[in-house]
Amino acid sequence: MTLEVIAFWTFAVLLVGAGLAVVIGRNLFHSVLWLALALVSTAGIFLTLDAEFIAAVQVLLYAGGVVTVVVFAIVVTERLVGERISQTSRHLAAGGIVAAGVLILLLRGITHAGIALPRPPLEGDLTRQLGTSLLTRYVLPFELLAVLLLVGLLAASYFARPEE
Amino acid sequence: MTMDPVTLVLVALLLPAASALVIGVMPPLRRAGRTAAWFSIACIAASLTSAILAWRAFHGDGAGEPIRAAWSWLPSAHGPFATVGVLVDSTSTTMLLLVTLVATLVQIYSTCYLSDEPSPALGRYYGLQSLFAFSMMGVVIAPNLLQLFICWELVGVCSCLLIGFWYRKPEAARAALKAFWTTKLGDVGLLIGIVLLQRATGTFDLVELRHLAEVQQIPLAGLSIITFCLYMGAAGKSAQFPLHVWLPDAMEGPTPVSALIHAATMVTAGVYLLVRTDWLFALTPNVLAIVCWNGAFTALLAATLACVQTDIKRVLAYSTVSQLGYMMAAIGAGFASCGFFHLLTHGVFKALLFLGAGAVIHAVGSNDVADMGGLAKKMPQTAIVFLIGTLSLAGIPLFAGYASKEAVLGSVWVGGFHIPFFLLLFSAFLTAFYMFRVVFLAFFGASDIGHRTSDIDRAAPGDSHDTAHHAHGHAHDPSHLHDAPLPMTGPLWVLGLIALGIGLYFTVRPPDHPEFEAVRWLSPAAIGMGLGGILLAYLTYQREAISADALASAFAPIRTAALHKFWLDDIYVGLYRHVLLAFSRAIGWIDRYLVDGVLNVISAWTLDGGDRLRRMQTGKVQDYVWAVGLGLLALMAWIGVTW
Amino acid sequence: MPLQAYLTLAAVVFCLGLFGTVTRRNTVGILLGIELMLNAVNINFVAFSRFHGNDAGMIFTLFAICITVAEVALGLAIVILLFRTRKTATADHVDWLKG
DSSP: OOHHHHHHHHHHHHHHHHHHHHHHOSSHHHHHHHHHHHHHHHHHHHHHTTOHHHHHHIIIIIIIIIHHHHHHHHHHHOOOTTOOOOOOHHHHHHHHHHHHHHHHHHHHHHHHHOOOOOOOOOOSOHHHHHHHHHHTTTHHHHHHHHHHHHHHHHHHHHHTOOOO | OOOOHHHHHHHHHHHHHHHHHHHHHOHHHHHTTHHHHHHHHHHHHHHHHHHHHHHHHHHTTSOOSOEEEEEEEEOOTTSOSEEEEEEESHHHHHHHHHHHHHHHHHHHHHHHHTTTSOHHHHHHHHHHHHHHHHHHHHHHHOSBHHHHHHHHHHHHHHHHHHHTSSTTSHHHHHHHHHHHHHHHHHHHHHHHHHHHHHHHHSOOBHHHHHHHHHTTOSOOTTHHHHHHHHHHHHHHHTTOTTTTTHHHHGGGSOHHHHHIIIIISHHHHHHHHHHHTHHHHTTOHHHHHHHHHHHHHHHHHHHHHHHTOOBHHHHHHHHHHHHHHHHHHHHHTTOHHHHHHHHHHHHHHHHHHHHHHHHHHHHHSOOBGGGOOOHHHHOHHHHHHHHHHHHHHHTOTTSHHHHHHHHHHHHHHHTTOHHHHHHHHHHHHHHHHHHHHHHHHHHSSOOOTTTOOOSSOTTOSOOOOTTHHHHTTOOSSGGGOOOOOHHHHHHHHHHHHHHHHHHHHHHHSOOOOHHHHTOTTHHHHHHHHHHHHHHHHIIIIISOOSOHHHHHHHTHHHHHHHHTGGGHHHHHHHIIIIIIHHHHHHHHHIIIIIIHHHHHHHHHHHHHHHHHHHTTOOOOHHHHHHHHHHHHHHHHHHHTTOO | OOHHHHHHHHHHHHHHHHHHHHHOOBHHHHHHHHHHHHHHHHHHHHHHHHHHTOTHHHHHHHHHHHHHHHHHHHHHHHHHHHHHHHSOOBGGGOOTTOO
16 A cells, blocks of 8 residues: 555545535535535645646646635625525436446446556656746647637626626 | 422422411511401412422322321431421322312402401411411321321311400300310320320331331231220311210301311311321221211211201301211221212312301391391302302212212212111201202392291200301391402302312213212112202292291101200210319319328428427527537447447 | 546546536536536546656646636626626526527
């Protein structure tokens, strides 16, 4: 039982449990908090994969930014308590069947695909590598991303403008 | 003249066509009326000249082999499927002569008879006359059955248009349509016959078919049906029972039209067809027997009907039906040449009679014999030519009809059809009787126009009324009666002299039929019948030795039946209303409720299905996401996830 | 841990997210489900990237996270706008594209 295995399983259980709580929870605000936990667990998974930078970004942006924004949105749209998952059996059963089906097929695919790769050893500083690629090979998407964020910012502020 | 007969025939054929085309295409010419008339007359007269030259060219050194000139028309894999052209032989050149002669005379006559028609109508009349001449000649010289059929139909159309010339009058319009539809009924048979024949033998061409018949190459199975179908077409056009009902009503047309169409040309087309194909009919003697019996029966039926008519044109119409029956009987007996001979003589003297009747109607202003009387003194020329015509019709020696009628009677007897022979003999008696009844009532006797009471009920249904036009401007007073002007009397004299000439020629030089000569009592019997009829008419109507009323009441049941035209028209109307229309209603119901119903049900289901499928579009985003998930599931399952 | 473990984990989280997206009534709840799905995808990318030794996967993950952020911002803007005009945040009430 190496540390790695324990770490993986801890984070995995946390992730799945939090995800379950997100989708089944009745209280929307509680769902958001469970989501935050799920996102942090994901960051932990990234750490087990030696992707520290990604983990950091995950925590910063997702757990920090997205969750905050969602909370604000909930506050604005009220209706916190009393909101229930759709109780019409059509929705639950249908969604459950489709989700379960997809899961089964995916798992089948994973196990039959025969992609048993060994983990290669780390070479050098991953973060440094990422930074370099980002500004050399992937500089164009990088810049476009900036544009995208600008556009998103403008659009969001336009959408949410005060009524006149 | 050494001109090629084919060219001459083509010239004769195409001149009236050109005239019709020009008159039809140029409205100013048509509206000019008299100009169109003279143009048409010029063309038909030139056509007549060409026909005479063609006849002489063909018969110049003894009648030779038939000449066929044909140009390919409808192509097919093994040579042309159909051709157009001309077939020049003895029959066609002779018939061409008759057609062009009568057409020319009628057109000249019409300039005077229709003088008070408005000009545009006159132009239309001459256009139609030219077109009719062309189409009739097309039938005459057709080298194959397909071209014959096309021209045949064109003849039917032209006759309908000419009969219904005064189309504003409802009786005329109805008569025109009746003529068209009754002949159309026969034409269906003709078309079926032609098609079946082509399928059996592979050709439409008359020369080839004749050759096949001579070498026994035509399959005999089903040939009776083919010939019977061809006869059906002929029976329609030539007014054989039961398709004769259109001819009396067709008297609604102008009298010159009747002279052309119902004496010499259109009604003879059926007889001509049978003469043309007699070698085919010779292979099916049972059909020929039908032709002969039906011909004799028609002759007697029409003669009976003619005895009770008061309208002079109707008498002539029934007389035409009767004589057509004679021609058909001769053909049915197997002697087509005798039938053709009678066709030619009948064409001349019947046209003469019609034109003469026209002159009388023009002068008196009425068709009814009761309105006429003593016209011989006022209209001597008309009386003379009319008498020539009547004597020809009665079959008296020295006049045109004598030799041909004898030939017909002889052929029927020698052909072995004894009962039809006696029917025809009795019809000859009646023919003489009713014609001379008309002569005595109209031309002789007391001249009390308008006062004379008819010996017959005026309630004979359906008298023709082309008098309406001629009552205008013609007073009914006796002072107005005189012989018609030259354009009318000219043709009358021409025809009269031809009739006389033919009669004299054949009395001096009777046609060579040794088998008929063997029947010694034939000629006296025929002449006796004719004279007997004349005598009876004389005694009844001129001398009044026999009371007409007593005669009428002696045959009362037949008379009543004849006055109702033996209820044939009523049968037709009943068939139409209760059989045909009922059938149409049934078909209409099926169409509306079954055929349309199926479509309506399918469309209703489609709409309903669409409505239901529409509910899939709930508008809710989650349902769409779910659908995407389902699609993903399906896709993965299909791929089998066996990467 | 072998690669399959990471992939399996990602698959489970993805399907949880799918279930949430389809069944949640509240619009924000739907967005939470979408977040889970995107997360699962990111795990996949990083796992593959690590096991292939290729950093392209991680780059893509970075981009995915950034774009997700933008998307969430806009999505919530729409939710707020929707709430403002129609006074509802229930997805079932937004059915004006119904056929």
